[in-house]
Amino acid sequence: MKKVLGILFFMSAAAFARDLTLDEAIELSLNNSKKIQISSKNMKIGELNLARAFKMALPSVSYEGSYSRFEHTQRNMYGRETGVNKITNIQDAVKGKVEKGGYSSQVVISQPIFQGGAILGGIKGAKAQSNIMDLSFVAEKRDVRIDTIQMYSNIVRYQKDLEALETSKKELEIRHKEQQNKLDLKLIIKADLLKTEVAMLEVDSNIVQVKNLIEVEMKKLKIETGLTNEEELNLADITVPEELSKNIDFDKDMVTAKTESLDALISKNNVEYANAERMVAFSDNLPKVNAFVQYGGYERDSMDDTFHNEEWRGGVSVSWELFNFGSGIDNFRAANEGYKIEKLNDSIAQDNIEINLTTAYSEVVRLEKLRTAMRSSLEASQENYNIDTERYKAGLLSTQDYLNSEAQLRQSKVDYNKAETDYLVAFEKYRSLLI
Template sequence: MKKLVGILLLFSTAVFARELTLDEAIDMALTNSREIKTSELSRENSELNLKRAFKTALPKVTYNGTYQRSEYERKIDGMDHRKRGFSQDIGIYQPIFQGGSIIAGIQGAKAYENMANLMYLAEKRDIRLETIEIYSNIVRLEKNLAVLESSKKELEERHKKQEMQLNMRLITKADILKTEYTILEVDSNMIGTKNSIEIEKKKLKVKLQIPEKEILTVKPFEIENDLLSKIDFNRDVEDAKNSSISAKIAKDKVTVAQAEKTVARADLLPKVQAFAKYGTTEKRHYNDTIDDASWVGGVSVDWNVFEFGKGYDSYSISKNKERIEELNNDQTKDDIEIKVTNNYLDLVRLDKLKSSRQKALEAAQENFKMDKERYNAGLISTVDYLISETQLRQAAVDYNSVTIDYLVAFEKYRSALI
């Protein structure tokens, strides 16, 4: 029975446990995140708007029906009669000339569709980068936790030896208190690191839409040493200024502004459409009969001849908007160049810092190895030993951090080019 219970408990634990690699986390985020689903709906709406814009050029069929009944007007044969009327018709209307507004509407809707598709790609790009940042931060924190655990183990072993030395009066009480203080400090850092890991895992679960009750484990990954060798900075800058998502969206905004200007200009021109209707005309009488239905057809013209310059003001506003978007397009190119350059320089800095931190870690390891032997031989004090151990611990944490920052900086640089 106990074995059966143990098997069931093991099975239930396995059901709610999940181990992920970085690539698996990215794939899940691109499939499950709320931001992606929202962007997909926006893209679908843009496709529907484009279809609606095309249908504006097609004929439309309308039905109109009216029944009217007025107040009492006179008496006939001693009875009150009300004036009443009834009309109904069904008509077909085909736009002939709309001042270019239909074509402009289609062009604008097409630009909006392009923008929605680009924004969808931008959302995927940003979600990928966010997932990498969260996942990498978990890996960094878990590596730091391993460093702290190793440090605590070293200090606890030293503390046991110091207790024996204290009993033999080889060291003072102050020496062992300093070690105990350092152990408590490491414990505090471990608690803070564990809390940070828990928070970051919650973020990752939300991003990937993983149930809260699942136990999530992330697998560490290897980071290449020379990521800069994969970069052609000058070529990347030019490509990003012309072909990146941000650059293309800025161009589409100019197209939308041009379409809006055309629509505003079309409002200044007459609108012409052909129509054909079949039905009854309104007839007011004093009985319940209606006229026979008949066909009516022709061409209608609608033109706002005078509105105190309201239409021209709207057209002037649309021209200014077009110019604004053209200036924004130029500004976007400058912003892209600055962003790519900044990300590249940050990557260069971290590449050098990574090499520096690696040397610092190697030096701290050698120094602690020697100081440990010196302390065991009684050549240095407890304070010197603890300083050396703290330096080693901090050097390992710093190296873990810069290594992860190096990877994230490389991914930020790549994202700025997309």
């Protein structure tokens, strides 16, 4: 009964396994990646900071209020109208003090007129920062796409490696049985059998290693795509086109990468942001002018003295810090040095773009040739193995030579799988440098 249930469970799991193509995996990653979600929220923060910077140029309305309690140490107070000397409270007179209290309140409408460039610098800085957030969001999507391609192609490669290893294991098991029969007939020595057993153990070890690699990469892919760990995936094979380098116009791509790529644009916006900070720092040394309208005043109330002066007031306020031991100048100088640093960083970024694109292109060309070489090597190894197998069966080849031929075929399959995967990823990385 348990065996039947196990078979039914296996059939059910196989029936509900999900087929997944590379394009589908990329789309799932772009929709579910936590890194992209974080980058999206940072982009929203950049938009809010930009909106806030624009609002700094608009009028503001504020309320100002305070309450105070104070006392007079002088015993006698004069009436406001009669001028008669009064003592408001016998106990206070004895104590030699008279307590009074009051509060002030006012509503103020203020409109910046001149802030020394602080508002304009703030807007420019917020705009540059918002652009950086937007570009970083696209860059994160680019990186997630590359990571997904890398993980997906790794799994497909390891599955092909596993297939090659399992085929090799079956071949070795056949030869091992044949050798046991020959050993019983004393046609071979035990050393030949032991050599085959060692080869089988090596293949078993490689199978365990590859299965572990598949499991790890599959978990990483499921996390990136947002799929549950319990869901079984059947990955479709990847068809890698031939001679991808023929579609590359390297000189044109270099111009594009230096002027329109994400790395170039982010670097330029970092320069703009540093320049905006320099403007804001310089504005600290200039006067600030604001127009204002306010209503309110001070109200004081006591037993014998009440005072109200609420009224409308308006005008222009000017504030200018004339002396602060040069801290404002130092702040501007520091911001100016920061601007120069970002200019140098932009130059470094241009150099890095040129180096990275050149390296990526060279890697595409190299792996394209390597892939062709590995295919030829695989074909030669397969042909050589077929011949050696027949020679071994006929007793014309030693066990060690046969095992060497079989190991060479196995390694050729693994090398070709790696070359094909690396070629695809290298081309996609080259393309990503142009985005």
